[in-house]
Amino acid sequence: MELLMAILIGFLFASATYLLLSKSILRMIIGTGLLSHGAHLLILTMGGLKKGAVPIVNGDGTPVTDPLPQALILTAIVISFGVTALFLVLAYRGYQELGTDNMDELRGTDGNE
Amino acid sequence: MEMNNLVVLPIFVPLLTAVILMFISKKINIQRWISVGASLVTVMIAGLLVHHVSTDGIQTLDIGSWPAPFGITLVSDMLSSLLVLTTSIIGFAVILYSIYSIGEGREKHFYYPIVQFLIVGVNGAFTTGDIFNLFVFFEVMLMASYVLLVLGGTKIQLRETIKYLTVNVISSSLFVIAVAYLYSIVGTLNMAHISQRIGLLEEIPGILTVIAILFLIVFGLKGAIFPLYFWLPGSYYAPPVPVMTLLGALLTKVGIYSIARTYSLFFYHDQSYTHDLLLVLAVVTVLIGVVGSIAYWDIKKIIIYNIITAIGVILYGISVATTTSMTGSVYYLIHDMIIKAALFLLIGIIVNITGTSNLKKFHGLINDYPVLAWVYFIAAISLAGIPPFSGFVGKWLVIQGGMERGELIGSVIILLTSLLVLYSVMKIFIYGFWGGKDQDYPDQHSISYNKLLIPAILLTVIAVLYGFGSEFVYSYVAQAVDTLMNPEIYIEAVLKE
Numbered sequence: 001m002e003l004l005m006a007i008l009i010g011f012l013f014a015s016a017t018y019l020l021l022s023k024s025i026l027r028m029i030i031g032t033g034l035l036s037h038g039a040h041l042l043i044l045t046m047g048g049l050k051k052g053a054v055p056i057v058n059g060d061g062t063p064v065t066d067p068l069p070q071a072l073i074l075t076a077i078v079i080s081f082g083v084t085a086l087f088l089v090l091a092y093r094g095y096q097e098l099g100t101d102n103m104d105e106l107r108g109t110d111g112n113e
Numbered sequence: 114m115e116m117n118n119l120v121v122l123p124i125f126v127p128l129l130t131a132v133i134l135m136f137i138s139k140k141i142n143i144q145r146w147i148s149v150g151a152s153l154v155t156v157m158i159a160g161l162l163v164h165h166v167s168t169d170g171i172q173t174l175d176i177g178s179w180p181a182p183f184g185i186t187l188v189s190d191m192l193s194s195l196l197v198l199t200t201s202i203i204g205f206a207v208i209l210y211s212i213y214s215i216g217e218g219r220e221k222h223f224y225y226p227i228v229q230f231l232i233v234g235v236n237g238a239f240t241t242g243d244i245f246n247l248f249v250f251f252e253v254m255l256m257a258s259y260v261l262l263v264l265g266g267t268k269i270q271l272r273e274t275i276k277y278l279t280v281n282v283i284s285s286s287l288f289v290i291a292v293a294y295l296y297s298i299v300g301t302l303n304m305a306h307i308s309q310r311i312g313l314l315e316e317i318p319g320i321l322t323v324i325a326i327l328f329l330i331v332f333g334l335k336g337a338i339f340p341l342y343f344w345l346p347g348s349y350y351a352p353p354v355p356v357m358t359l360l361g362a363l364l365t366k367v368g369i370y371s372i373a374r375t376y377s378l379f380f381y382h383d384q385s386y387t388h389d390l391l392l393v394l395a396v397v398t399v400l401i402g403v404v405g406s407i408a409y410w411d412i413k414k415i416i417i418y419n420i421i422t423a424i425g426v427i428l429y430g431i432s433v434a435t436t437t438s439m440t441g442s443v444y445y446l447i448h449d450m451i452i453k454a455a456l457f458l459l460i461g462i463i464v465n466i467t468g469t470s471n472l473k474k475f476h477g478l479i480n481d482y483p484v485l486a487w488v489y490f491i492a493a494i495s496l497a498g499i500p501p502f503s504g505f506v507g508k509w510l511v512i513q514g515g516m517e518r519g520e521l522i523g524s525v526i527i528l529l530t531s532l533l534v535l536y537s538v539m540k541i542f543i544y545g546f547w548g549g550k551d552q553d554y555p556d557q558h559s560i561s562y563n564k565l566l567i568p569a570i571l572l573t574v575i576a577v578l579y580g581f582g583s584e585f586v587y588s589y590v591a592q593a594v595d596t597l598m599n600p601e602i603y604i605e606a607v608l609k610e
Binding site: 020025028032035036038039040042043045046047048068069072075076079080082083086087090091093094097098103106108 | 263275278286293297
C-alpha cells in the first residue's frame with residue numbers, strides 16, 4: 001500500500017513541478033495546490049498505513065491508527081489554504097495592476113544600474 | 114529545571130499586541146503608542162530571559178504541562194534567547210522608524226499588527242523545541258512577510274511578491290516533506306527526542322544524510338545560500354525601507370539559525386559529507402555576495418548583496434564546526450542582524466533625502482548632513498570588521514577556526530572578501546557623501562530627518578558597544594556555543610533525565 005501511495009505522490013510532485021515551471025501564474029497556483037496535496041499525502045504515508053481503528057477513544061481497546069500525522073496534516077492543510085487564498089488574490093490584483101498573467105512579462109530590472 | 118513562563122512571553126506579548134491593534138486599525142496615534150510600548154516591553158522581557166538563562170541554565174516550558182516528548186516544549190538556551198533579544202531590539206527600532214516614514218495609508222491598513230505578527234513568528238522560531246512547531250512559526254513569519262511585502266500594492270511590490278511567495282510556498286512544502294521523512298525514521302517531533310533517538314541508532318542509515326541535505330535545501334531557500342539565493346535581491350528591493358530592514362535583518366537569519374540548530378542537534382554523524390558540502394556552499398555564497406555588492410551602483414542593492422555575504426561567513430563557521438568557529442559564527446550572527454538593520458535604516462534616510470537610490474545621482478551629502486555621514490561611516494566600518502568595531506571578533510574567530518581545521522582556501526577567501534565588503538560600503542560613503550555641494554535637496558517628502566535618525570543611531574550605538582564590549586559578551590556567547598557543541602546539554606534540559 002505504501003508503495004502505491006509513493007508512486008501516486010511522486011506523480012503529484014512531477015505534475016506540480018511541471019506546472020510550476022509554466023509561464024501562467026494560474027497554472028503555477030494549480031501547481032502549488034498539487035504540491036501541497038502531495039506533501040500532505042506523504043505525511044500520512046510516512047506515518048504508516050497499517051490497519052487500525054479511527055483514533056477515537058474506544059472502550060474495547062482495539063489498536064488505532066497513528067493520530068499524530070493526522071494532526072500535522074490538518075495543520076498543514078489550513079496553512080496552505082491560507083497561503084493559497086492570498087496567492088489567488090495576489091494574482092488577481094497583479095492581473096488588475098500589471099495587466100498580465102505571464103511570468104515572462106514580470107521581469108524586473110529596477111536598480112540594475 | 115523548573116517551569117518558566119518567561120520563555121513564552123517574547124511570543125505572547127507581540128501576539129497579544131497584534132490582536133489588540135487589529136481592533137483599532139483607524140486610530141493611528143494609539144496604534145503607534147501601543148506598538149512602541151509593547152515592543153519596549155518585549156525587549157525588557159527578552160533581556161530578563163537572557164539573564165535567567167545565563168544564571169540558571171537552559172529554560173524550558175512544556176506547554177500544557179505535558180511531559181517533554183509528547184507535548185510541545187519551548188526551549189530557551191543561550192543562543193535562542195540572545196537571538197530573541199536581538200530580534201526584539203530590531204523590532205523596536207524599526208517600529209520607531211516606521212512611525213515617521215511608513216505613511217498613513219499603510220498605517221491604517223494593519224501595518225503595525227503585521228509587524229508584531231512577524232516578530233511573533235521570528236521569536237517563536239528561535240524558541241521552539243519541536244520541529245513541526247518550527248514549521249508553523251516559519252509560516253507565521255512568512256505569512257506576515259508576504260503581507261508586509263505587498264502592502265501598498267505598487268506595481269513592483271505586486272510583481273516581486275508573486276515571485277517571493279512562489280519560492281516560499283515551494284520551500285514550505287519541502288519542509289513538510291522533510292519533516293515527514295524524518296518522522297518515519299525517528300517517530301518523534303520533539304527536537305531533543307529526535308537527537309536522542311538518532312544517537313541511539315546502532316548504524317546511521319544513509320537516508321539520514323539525505324534528510325540532512327533536504328533540510329539544507331529548505332533552510333537554504335529561507336536563508337538565501339548559494340545556489341538558492343536567486344529570489345532575494347529582487348524581493349528585498351521592492352518594499353519600503355522599514356519592511357526591507359525587518360526582512361533583511363531577521364528573516365534570512367532564522368534560516369541560518371535553523372541550519373545551526375539541526376546540523377548541531379540532528380546531523381552531526383556524517384560530517385565529512387554534510388559539513389563539507391555546507392563549507393563549499395558557504396564559500397561560494399560569500400563570493401556571490403561580494404560580486405553583487407561591488408557590481409551595483411544602487412545603494413539598496415549594495416546592502417542587499419551584503420546580506421548574502423554575511424550569510425556565507427556565518428555558515429562557514431557553522432560548517433567548520435569547531436568551538437572557535439562556532440563562537441565566531443554566533444558573534445557574527447548577532448552583529449550582522451544589528452548592523453544590517455542600522456545600515457538599511459541609514460540607507461532609507463539617504464533615499465528619503467535625495468529621492469533616489471542611484472549612487473551616481475547624488476553627492477556631497479556630508480555638507481548638509483554631517484551626523485548622518487559619520488553614523489554611516491561607523492556603521493560601514495563595523496560591517497567590514499575593522500577592529501575594535503563589532504564585525505571584527507566574529508570574523509576573526511571564524512577565520513581562525515577555519516585555519517585550525519586546515520581549511521586554508523576558504524579562510525583566505527573570507528579574509529580577502531572583507532576588503533571587497535569594505536569597498537562596497539565605502540563606495541557609498543565616498544561617492545554619496547563626499548564631493549562638492551552643488552545639489553540642493555529640498556525636503557520633498559516633508560520627513561523629519563532627526564526623528565528618523567534616532568533609531569538608526571540607536572542601533573549603531575548598540576553595534577559599537579557590542580564591538581567594544583566583546584569581552585563582556587563573550588561569557589554569553591560561550592554559553593550558547595557550549596550547547597551547540599554538546600547536544601546532550603540540550604537533550605538533558607528538555608527531557609529532564
